[in-house]
Amino acid sequence: MRFRSKVRRIAGLALLGLVASAVLSACDKSPSILQPAGPIAQNEAYMAYMVFGVAAVVFVLVTAALIYCIIRFRDRPGAAEARQLQGNQRLEIIWTVVPTLLLFGILFFTIRTMFLVATPPSPANITVNVIGHQWWWEFDYQQNGKTQFVTADELHAPVNAIVHLNLISDNVIHSFWIPQLTGKTDVIPGHNNTMWFQATSFDPNNPDNNVYRGACAEFCGTQHAHMDFIVVIQTQSDYNSWVTQQMQPAATPAAGSQAAAGLKVFQTAGCEGCHAINGVTPPVKGLIGPNLTHFGSRQLIAGGVLSNTADNLFQWVYQAQTVKPGVDMPDFNGSAGSAGNLSQDQVNALVAYLESLQ
Numbered sequence: 001m002r003f004r005s006k007v008r009r010i011a012g013l014a015l016l017g018l019v020a021s022a023v024l025s026a027c028d029k030s031p032s033i034l035q036p037a038g039p040i041a042q043n044e045a046y047m048a049y050m051v052f053g054v055a056a057v058v059f060v061l062v063t064a065a066l067i068y069c070i071i072r073f074r075d076r077p078g079a080a081e082a083r084q085l086q087g088n089q090r091l092e093i094i095w096t097v098v099p100t101l102l103l104f105g106i107l108f109f110t111i112r113t114m115f116l117v118a119t120p121p122s123p124a125n126i127t128v129n130v131i132g133h134q135w136w137w138e139f140d141y142q143q144n145g146k147t148q149f150v151t152a153d154e155l156h157a158p159v160n161a162i163v164h165l166n167l168i169s170d171n172v173i174h175s176f177w178i179p180q181l182t183g184k185t186d187v188i189p190g191h192n193n194t195m196w197f198q199a200t201s202f203d204p205n206n207p208d209n210n211v212y213r214g215a216c217a218e219f220c221g222t223q224h225a226h227m228d229f230i231v232v233i234q235t236q237s238d239y240n241s242w243v244t245q246q247m248q249p250a251a252t253p254a255a256g257s258q259a260a261a262g263l264k265v266f267q268t269a270g271c272e273g274c275h276a277i278n279g280v281t282p283p284v285k286g287l288i289g290p291n292l293t294h295f296g297s298r299q300l301i302a303g304g305v306l307s308n309t310a311d312n313l314f315q316w317v318y319q320a321q322t323v324k325p326g327v328d329m330p331d332f333n334g335s336a337g338s339a340g341n342l343s344q345d346q347v348n349a350l351v352a353y354l355e356s357l358q
């Protein structure tokens with residue numbers, strides 16, 4: 001009787017765990033490798049299912065045999081002493097050979113998957129140099145080996161295009177990962193890696209479904225967790241318009257507008273030392289902060305630490321150190337260590353200017 005109630009309690013706990021994880025994963029919008037949107041992630045998902053499947057079968061068989069033996073051969077009052085055995089060659093051969101075959105099977109499929117994802121099916125349609133900074137991603141779109149335009153924390157590509165990435169770091173080791181599209185690849189200073197991806201699924205009715213979250217998957221400093229980016233998959237024509245827009249120099253604010261006042265602040269407060277705005281600032285020596293030429297068109301601020309709204313941008317410009325402690329961008333609120341003492345009006349003007357940079 002007591003044994004039964006224990007079994008029931010364990011079964012109850014297991015069920016609770018299953019339900020809880022189902023509910024939690026439904027609430028959570030983090031990307032899953034089991035919801036692939038392209039061939040690399042698809043192949044990797046097959047691999048994950050296969051390994052879990054084999055492991056589950058082994059687990060069920062071994063556990064069932066164990067439970068059977070525990071019950072069937074338990075000690076009963078008045079039972080005779082059990083037969084004393086030593087060694088069983090046949091059994092030992094079986095439990096050595098079977099796991100070996102299983103592991104070699106998994107190894108075979110693993111190597112096959114590695115070859116499947118190593119090389120793209122056809123030449124690259126787009127090449128992007130991906131540069132890992134502390135703590136944001138620079139995307140440098142290449143044409144004939146030259147920079148076409150740069151952006152930050154937002155990678156765009158047309159559906160079905162083969163996108164080739166050169167992974168570069170001039171600081172510490174990062175790891176580039178888009179769970180629903182690619183595996184992880186390290187971004188190592190002095191050793192450029194390459195990777196590729198292709199997004200084959202596309203929802204023409206809801207553009208939100210074509211945006212994938214990416215992350216840095218290697219601890220690269222205190223704000224490593226705030227080094228996210230998004231990948232926006234578009235139709236070829238939407239992508240072409242995006243490229244045309246990104247290649248334009250920055251929009252000029254209307255004379256006398258709040259944005260025009262913001263541009264003045266930008267040019268005098270020291271922002272230009274770290275940030276370039278094409279057509280406005282002189283080029284930055286030794287790039288420190290993201291290029292802001294089209295900042296207003298981006299969805300995230302500073303590696304996804306905030307979404308790009310006017311209120312959030314105010315917080316960021318006023319007190320970046322509170323929002324993302326340790327970041328290379330100083331505060332401008334006059335606190336100790338800040339690089340300026342801007343008034344709220346000046347920051348509001350900056351916000352108006354930056355958001356106008358579509």
Ligand SMILES: [Cu+2]
Nearest residue numbers: 174216220227
């Ligand atoms: Cu990183």
